[in-house]
Amino acid sequence: MYSRITGIGSFLPGEPVSNGDLARRGIETSDEWIVSRTGIRFRHLAENGENASDLALQASRRALAKAGLEASDIDLIIVATSTPDFIFPSTACLLQSKLGNQGATAFDVQAVCSGFVYGLTIAEKFIRSGSHRRALVVGAEVFSRILDWSDRGTCVLFGDGAGAVVLEASEKPGILATALHADGAHHGILSVPGSICGGQVTGDPFLRMDGQAVFKFAVRVLAEVANECCQAAGIAPSEIDWLIPHQANVRILEATAKRMKLPIDKVIVTVDRHGNTSAASVPLALDEAVRDGRIRAGQKVMLEGVGGGFTWGAVLLEI
Ligand code: ACO
Numbered sequence: 001m002y003s004r005i006t007g008i009g010s011f012l013p014g015e016p017v018s019n020g021d022l023a024r025r026g027i028e029t030s031d032e033w034i035v036s037r038t039g040i041r042f043r044h045l046a047e048n049g050e051n052a053s054d055l056a057l058q059a060s061r062r063a064l065a066k067a068g069l070e071a072s073d074i075d076l077i078i079v080a081t082s083t084p085d086f087i088f089p090s091t092a093c094l095l096q097s098k099l100g101n102q103g104a105t106a107f108d109v110q111a112v113c114s115g116f117v118y119g120l121t122i123a124e125k126f127i128r129s130g131s132h133r134r135a136l137v138v139g140a141e142v143f144s145r146i147l148d149w150s151d152r153g154t155c156v157l158f159g160d161g162a163g164a165v166v167l168e169a170s171e172k173p174g175i176l177a178t179a180l181h182a183d184g185a186h187h188g189i190l191s192v193p194g195s196i197c198g199g200q201v202t203g204d205p206f207l208r209m210d211g212q213a214v215f216k217f218a219v220r221v222l223a224e225v226a227n228e229c230c231q232a233a234g235i236a237p238s239e240i241d242w243l244i245p246h247q248a249n250v251r252i253l254e255a256t257a258k259r260m261k262l263p264i265d266k267v268i269v270t271v272d273r274h275g276n277t278s279a280a281s282v283p284l285a286l287d288e289a290v291r292d293g294r295i296r297a298g299q300k301v302m303l304e305g306v307g308g309g310f311t312w313g314a315v316l317l318e319i
Helices: 019-024 031-038 052-067 091-099 112-129 184-189 211-233 250-259 278-291
Strands: 002-011 076-080 105-109 134-142 160-170 175-182 194-197 200-203 242-245 300-307 311-318
Touching: 002 052, 002 112, 002 175, 002 278, 019 031, 031 250, 052 076, 052 091, 052 134, 052 160, 052 278, 076 091, 076 112, 091 105, 091 134, 105 112, 112 134, 112 160, 112 175, 112 278, 112 300, 112 311, 134 278, 160 278, 175 211, 184 211, 211 242, 211 250, 211 300, 211 311, 242 250, 242 278, 278 300
Parallel strands: 076 105, 076 134, 242 300
Antiparallel strands: 002 160, 134 160, 175 311, 194 200, 300 311
């Protein structure tokens, strides 16, 4: 038994917020600096009170509609998020309740910007084992909640959003190969090093990053893991129709394509309009490129994640 994506949906909250809008809100930055360093022009920011499960709900409803399924048809719900509504219960359980599903297996995955690729790989294993038949895999983030808006080196990079897929058991292969990795020795280069203790925040509750170390790490592992996944599926990287790496930065996407000897026009880019939406970035990009007709049935698509932990991974699939 294999597994196939049968529905994709995504959701971005509110209106696009431009680099100029951020500067007007008092952040000491410029459109020129942000675009030249990152390629980011816009991001979306959730309203106060609009949580990861709310964004996940909108994306999930769209994915279920595309798959022609009801929420009650789903027997596995995985939400990848680093910005959950609560410490517990999981955002997956909150989403389940909002969708009106009862009884499905539901849990969150915490692998930061690799979360969706981790979640999709886990769902694939559940389905291939025969224990589950129809999974909803969601990446949903409100990173705006963990940004230090006085740190211009990080706050301009991120945005909020959600993307979801329905993965169903199938006799025809959809997911062709997967690879997941982590190296916790690099936990310090990208983290939110705070926690709650006795009702108080201890440590630092904001996202902190060594940008240059992250850049070098991301470019290396994104190329390596894509090649590993191609090898596992027995195809050459040149046979990939579309590459969808985690959308952190246009320069990371360009450097990854170059290392893989792929033309940049085979790479789906949304970071210019979404910013970095962490676990939501890959399904948001997948949804956009399927909806606008670039990704077509029968094509091979490589999804890639890299993020805090450090974690990284790839999923090669046929649409
Ligand atoms: N606007 C204007 N100036 C800024 C801004 C800003 N938003 N942010 C930083 N600067 C200034 C700095 O203060 C510094 O000024 P100084 O020279 O007077 O001290 C100067 O710009 C250079 O700062 P650096 O941090 O050295 O800039 P760098 O060229 O390294 O670019 C960046 C920073 C864009 C973050 C880069 O390191 C990068 O792209 N890293 C990849 C990290 C990434 O994409 N992370 C996303 C999360 S990780 C993930 O998703 C896997």
